[in-house]
Amino acid sequence: MSSPIETLRQEGLPEQALAYLTALPEEQQQTLAQQVLSTMQKKDERVEKALSRALDVVPAPLRRTVRKMLFS
Amino acid sequence: MTTMDHLAEQTKLERLLQVDEGSLGFVAEQEVQATRAFRQQLSEFYYQRHQDAFHRLAGLSKLLPISASAKLAMNLLGPVLAAGIACELPKDRAAKLAGRLPTDFLAKLSLYLEPSRAGAIIAAVDEDHIVEVARHLIAQQEFITLASFVTVISESTLRRIIQQVGNDGLSLLKVGFYVEEKTALNNVVTLLSEQQRRALFLAADEHSLWPAVLSLLPYLNDTLQGEMSNLAAEGEEQARDKLVRAVAQQGDWYPLLLSWTRMSQENLESSIRLPALHEEALLRECMAQLEKHNLQQALPNFTELLTEEQQALLA
Numbered sequence: 001m002s003s004p005i006e007t008l009r010q011e012g013l014p015e016q017a018l019a020y021l022t023a024l025p026e027e028q029q030q031t032l033a034q035q036v037l038s039t040m041q042k043k044d045e046r047v048e049k050a051l052s053r054a055l056d057v058v059p060a061p062l063r064r065t066v067r068k069m070l071f072s
Numbered sequence: 073m074t075t076m077d078h079l080a081e082q083t084k085l086e087r088l089l090q091v092d093e094g095s096l097g098f099v100a101e102q103e104v105q106a107t108r109a110f111r112q113q114l115s116e117f118y119y120q121r122h123q124d125a126f127h128r129l130a131g132l133s134k135l136l137p138i139s140a141s142a143k144l145a146m147n148l149l150g151p152v153l154a155a156g157i158a159c160e161l162p163k164d165r166a167a168k169l170a171g172r173l174p175t176d177f178l179a180k181l182s183l184y185l186e187p188s189r190a191g192a193i194i195a196a197v198d199e200d201h202i203v204e205v206a207r208h209l210i211a212q213q214e215f216i217t218l219a220s221f222v223t224v225i226s227e228s229t230l231r232r233i234i235q236q237v238g239n240d241g242l243s244l245l246k247v248g249f250y251v252e253e254k255t256a257l258n259n260v261v262t263l264l265s266e267q268q269r270r271a272l273f274l275a276a277d278e279h280s281l282w283p284a285v286l287s288l289l290p291y292l293n294d295t296l297q298g299e300m301s302n303l304a305a306e307g308e309e310q311a312r313d314k315l316v317r318a319v320a321q322q323g324d325w326y327p328l329l330l331s332w333t334r335m336s337q338e339n340l341e342s343s344i345r346l347p348a349l350h351e352e353a354l355l356r357e358c359m360a361q362l363e364k365h366n367l368q369q370a371l372p373n374f375t376e377l378l379t380e381e382q383q384a385l386l387a
Contacts, residue, residue, distance in 0.1 A: 021110075046150075046153065
């Protein structure tokens, strides 16, 4: 399993932000990187849910078009 | 040395990461500028991850009547997403939508709004509505958010919000503490009444927040530095003595020494003759700090103003 910092690098966290994290002492680095990652995952989930729920307010005949608009 | 700016940055990062206040104490040991840059990059990173989704939802919102969009935002999306989507809407549409949203929802939404992105939208929102949202933020003690909007609202809006805070010195202090662009403090302090300025000092004394008040001084222009320094010097001796001791304990002497250079001769005399400065260790530290910050020239008659007892301590 990759470290939180490696995951954040793969997810596209800018180099400068990664440099801030890696300059911290090991334990602090892990704590902060883990927190940054956890917040990112929470935000991702929240947006995904909202996109799905947004379809609920769309009248049935338009739902297909809107689904395409939101998820294509 | 950990200054109030370090602590403000720590708290702002904790807010962004949605963790308990104080849980990332080690962040305050880092350079303020580096932590600020990290927080801003992180905020942008989170936003950009979902910018496409926000844009699509904004597109959907544009197809609906404003009232339906408002319902969508409140009932399904919630404040976090609504804040992101607002930034992807044309500012007029966003401002109209804001007009349809209840102020308590807007107050929640504003917690997640990035002022650097939302400045134009905020400028387009009705002033009464913004003042009402600010009232909610004050009641909920959301000072980081309130402070983040100081630079993007008009002076008349700011004036009305400051009037709403009234003589709650602690709230005023916290807003100042968290203001992102410290040059904006000049606008804020200029708009404070004398009573509000005094309330600020009273709060600093009551809540042991003298270092927080003093940390704001270097960001003010010369005139305001003078006004605030003289006003503080007119306070009770006991409070001013606590101020000096708080500074000595925290270690950041510069703002206090700067205030001495800005005040009247009479106030300077009473400030440097406080009981705390009749303690040898403290007085010697004070002299060393004057030298360190190269402020002897700005206070040429400093040693002459010391009492005989103080001069004997230094002999």
